[in-house]
Amino acid sequence: xxxxxxxxxxxxxxxxxxxxxxxxxxxxxxxxxxxxxxxxxxxxxxxxxxxxxxxxxxxxxxxxxxxxxxxxxxxxxxxxxxxxxxxxxxxxxxxxxxxxxxxxxxxxxxxx
Amino acid sequence: xxxxxxxxxxxxxxxxxxxxxxxxxxxxxxxxxxxxxxxxxxxxxxxxxxxxxxxxxxxxxxxxxxxxxxxxxxxxxxxxxxxxxxxxxxxxxxxxxxxxxxxxxxxxxxxx
Numbered sequence: 001x002x003x004x005x006x007x008x009x010x011x012x013x014x015x016x017x018x019x020x021x022x023x024x025x026x027x028x029x030x031x032x033x034x035x036x037x038x039x040x041x042x043x044x045x046x047x048x049x050x051x052x053x054x055x056x057x058x059x060x061x062x063x064x065x066x067x068x069x070x071x072x073x074x075x076x077x078x079x080x081x082x083x084x085x086x087x088x089x090x091x092x093x094x095x096x097x098x099x100x101x102x103x104x105x106x107x108x109x110x111x112x
Numbered sequence: 113x114x115x116x117x118x119x120x121x122x123x124x125x126x127x128x129x130x131x132x133x134x135x136x137x138x139x140x141x142x143x144x145x146x147x148x149x150x151x152x153x154x155x156x157x158x159x160x161x162x163x164x165x166x167x168x169x170x171x172x173x174x175x176x177x178x179x180x181x182x183x184x185x186x187x188x189x190x191x192x193x194x195x196x197x198x199x200x201x202x203x204x205x206x207x208x209x210x211x212x213x214x215x216x217x218x219x220x221x222x223x224x
Contacts, residue, residue, distance in 0.1 A: 040120065042216040090155055098144050098204055101212065103155030
């Protein structure tokens with residue numbers, strides 16, 4: 001039982017490049033999330049998907065887009081990467097609202 | 113002022129000590145309280161999940177919620193070097209999927 005799987009684990013981009021972070025969960029959860037974690041800032045919600053077919057903005061959505069491909073998969077896209085997007089990105093899933101989140105092990109992204 | 117405040121530490125204790133980790137919050141609507149443990153270069157994993165006030169115990173871990181003081185605590189008894197990690201508090205009200213607020217985390221080191 002893998003839980004939440006994120007790919008890639010590491011990525012280095014140049015300013016202006018694009019990339020997609022992939023996330024898949026095998027727990028049959030309805031809700032999925034993308035967070036970023038920066039030193040001293042805690043985890044901040046970028047986008048979430050309450051259920052298959054829906055997506056909504058979180059606290060820091062600017063510069064990102066998401067796709068809920070199916071119930072298992074939720075991807076995060078950076079269209080034109082900026083140094084301010086250097087961070088560790090975590091995908092999470094939950095059964096529903098106010099249910100505990102289950103996290104993947106993160107993607108460490110550096111934008112130069 | 114942040115909605116959730118957590119001392120970043122680091123907190124260094126000898127093996128076998130009782131550890132107390134704390135968070136304060138400002139939003140009286142918070143009802144769901146969680147503690148996550150995050151090892152270096154890993155995703156957060158859920159330790160404790162409580163609803164409203166009171167205590168909850170699980171093995172060496174005890175979570176306390178004092179809603180009147182807007183204060184939550186995690187106690188670790190007989191601490192072990194394997195407890196060395198960053199501990200994140202998280203909380204939400206009835207607002208739903210995008211309303212989970214994380215503390216910045218307290219780094220704990222348990223030395224033999």
